[in-house]
Amino acid sequence: MLKLRGNHIILRALEPEDLDFLYDLENAHEVWEVSGTTTPYARHVLKLYLENAHRDIYDVKQLRLCITSVMGERLGLIDLFDFDPKHRRAGLGILIAEEKHRNKGIGKEAVELLCNYAFDTLDLHQLFANVGADNKRSIHLFKKLGFVQAGLKEDWNYINGRYQDELLFQKINK
Known part of the structure; x- marks a missing residue:
């Protein structure tokens, strides 16, 4: 099982016990604009998703990890998506679940851990992130971590x- 440990958080593979957490996050209307969701997810659909979450990133072109505190509290989700091994790139998305956990360095540590994994283990050349122009927190986070704005849609x-x-932000591993 994939588990990446930082000083304050752990990124770990999704488990069946994450169903309620995933259900609440995926159905939180206020975060749909970030995830591109337009309709609610049924618990059964998410249960099936969790049953297949163990599949390899080379097969499904995506990796979703749960961000937890070192004590095991679920804090959010972080993803690699649109994984393209030929061109050695992937998108990166992150969601910290509750406002009380934001602006505390959790997102920074999670993105750093996933970047290191993507560059060192998956041997990716670049990561990209799509960020709403009004999302000042995410813009600040990605810039702080060396992502460069590469475009405006x-x-x-x-x-x-x-x-x-x-x-559009990119981080190229040179």
């Missing part, structure tokens, strides 16, 4: 009755 997402820009 104007009017990319239609959220709450208006179009919003999305920024």
Whole structure:
């Protein structure tokens, strides 16, 4: 089982016991704009997803990990998506579940751990992140960790009755 340990957090593979946590996060309407979700997920669908979460990133082109405290409290999720081994790149997404856990260094440590894993273990050349132009926290996080804004997608997402820009950030492992 994949487990990446930092000073304050652990990134670990999803377990069947994460069903309620995943169900609550995936169905939290306020985070749908970040995940691109437009409809609620049924518990049964998420249970099936968890049953297949062990599948290899080379097979499913995605890796989702649970961010936990060293004491085991679930704090959020972090993903590699659109994994492309030929071009050695993947997207990176992160969601810290509750406001009380944000701005405490959890996201920074989680992204650092996953970047190290992606570059050192998966031998990726680059990671990218798509960030809403109004998401100041994520913009600050990715810039702080060496991601560079590589593009602007104007009017990319239609959220709450208006179009919003999305920024493309890249981190290239040189």
